[in-house]
Amino acid sequence: MTSLERCQAAIRHQIPDRVPVDLHNFLVTLHYAGLPMAPALQDGDLLAEAQLKFWRDFGQDMLLVENGVVAQACGCGVEYFDDGPPQVAEHVLAGGLEGIGRLEVPDSFTTPPMDQVLKAVRLLSRELGDRVFIVGRADQGPGALAMALRGYERFVLDLATFEKPELIHQLLDFCVRVQVRYALPLREAGAHGTATGGLGVSLLSPDLYRRVEQPYERRFIQTVSCPDFAAALHICGDATPILGEMVATGAPILELDCKTDLRRAKETLRGKATLLGPVNPELLWLASEPQEVEDAAHEALGILAPGGGLILGPGCALGYNTPPDNIRTMVETAWKYGAYHPDGRLKHQP
Numbered sequence: 001m002t003s004l005e006r007c008q009a010a011i012r013h014q015i016p017d018r019v020p021v022d023l024h025n026f027l028v029t030l031h032y033a034g035l036p037m038a039p040a041l042q043d044g045d046l047l048a049e050a051q052l053k054f055w056r057d058f059g060q061d062m063l064l065v066e067n068g069v070v071a072q073a074c075g076c077g078v079e080y081f082d083d084g085p086p087q088v089a090e091h092v093l094a095g096g097l098e099g100i101g102r103l104e105v106p107d108s109f110t111t112p113p114m115d116q117v118l119k120a121v122r123l124l125s126r127e128l129g130d131r132v133f134i135v136g137r138a139d140q141g142p143g144a145l146a147m148a149l150r151g152y153e154r155f156v157l158d159l160a161t162f163e164k165p166e167l168i169h170q171l172l173d174f175c176v177r178v179q180v181r182y183a184l185p186l187r188e189a190g191a192h193g194t195a196t197g198g199l200g201v202s203l204l205s206p207d208l209y210r211r212v213e214q215p216y217e218r219r220f221i222q223t224v225s226c227p228d229f230a231a232a233l234h235i236c237g238d239a240t241p242i243l244g245e246m247v248a249t250g251a252p253i254l255e256l257d258c259k260t261d262l263r264r265a266k267e268t269l270r271g272k273a274t275l276l277g278p279v280n281p282e283l284l285w286l287a288s289e290p291q292e293v294e295d296a297a298h299e300a301l302g303i304l305a306p307g308g309g310l311i312l313g314p315g316c317a318l319g320y321n322t323p324p325d326n327i328r329t330m331v332e333t334a335w336k337y338g339a340y341h342p343d344g345r346l347k348h349q350p
C-alpha cells in the first residue's frame with residue numbers, strides 16, 4: 001500500500017496494512033530544515049521545501065500543511081517569530097462586533113498567507129500527491145477565527161453576555177465563508193483533505209459549544225467534505241463531553257488529544273469517524289528517553305487501532321524544537337506495532 005492508500009483506507013473504515021502516521025509539524029519542519037521561521041512561514045516555496053525534507057527523513061503517511069494564522073487574511077495584524085508560532089497582534093474587530101458588516105471574505109488565491117499555503121500544497125502535490133496524503137488545513141475554525149478577529153477576552157465576553165446574538169451569528173457565518181473559500185482552492189491545489197480547528201470545552205461550556213460553535217463547524221464540514229476530500233475537525237483538550245456532537249458534524253476525521261477519554265472516543269467514533277492523534281505533543285517535546293514515546297504510542301495503538309479507524313500522530317501541533325529522535329520513535333512505533341491482520345486485529349497486541 002502507498003501512504004495515500006493507507007490513509008484513505010483508514011478514513012473509509014477499511015483495514016489498511018498498518019496504522020498510518022501523520023505529523024502535526026508545520027513549525028518543526030522549518031526548524032529542522034534550518035530555515036528562519038518568520039519569513040519561511042510566509043513563503044510557499046519554503047513551506048513546501050521543509051515539508052519535503054522532513055518527509056524524506058521521517059516517512060510519515062500524511063502531511064499537515066498550514067501556516068497557522070488565517071486571521072491575517074481577514075485584516076488582522078500578525079507577528080511572526082523565529083522561535084514560536086505566529087500570533088495575532090491587532091484584532092480587526094477590536095472596536096466592536098458591528099465592524100463585521102465591513103469585512104470581506106478574502107480571495108485565498110491572492111491574499112497572504114493563504115496564497116502561500118496554496119502554493120505549498122500545489123508544489124507538494126506535484127512531488128508526492130500520487131502516494132502521500134496531503135492535508136491543506138483551512139484553519140482556524142469558526143469560533144477560533146472569530147476569537148482571533150475580535151480578540152480573546154472580548155469574544156469570551158461577547159459569548160458570556162450574549163447581548164448581540166445577531167452580530168455573533170453574523171461573525172461566525174463570516175468565518176465559515178472564509179474557511180470554505182480557502183478549503184475548496186486547497187482541494188483544487190491537490191490536497192486530499194482539509195481541517196478546521198474548533199473551540200473546545202477548555203474555552204466553551206459544553207452547552208455553548210453545542211449552541212454556538214458546533215452548528216458552524218457542521219456547516220463547514222457539510223459544505224466541503226466528500227469521499228474524495230475528507231475534512232478533519234480538530235479540538236484540543238478534553239473533548240469527552242462533546243464527542244457525540246463532534247461526530248454529528250459529519251467530519252470523517254476527528255483530531256483528538258490525549259486528555260480525551262480514549263476508550264470512550266473509540267466507542268463513540270466506531271464506524272463513523274477516524275481518530276487522528278492522540279499522542280501528547282508535550283511528551284514528544286519533553287521525553288528524554290525515546291522509550292517514553294514508544295510506550296505512549298504503543299498504549300494508544302492498543303486502545304485505538306483494533307478494528308481500524310486510527311491515524312496515529314500528535315494530538316496537537318508540535319513545538320518547533322521538538323527533538324527529531326522522539327518524532328522518529330513515534331513513527332517507528334506505528335511501523336513496529338501497527339501492522340494489521342485482514343480482520344482488523346493488530347499483529348502485535350500490546
Ligand SMILES: [Zn+2]
Binds near residue numbers: 316317
Ligand atoms: Zn490543538
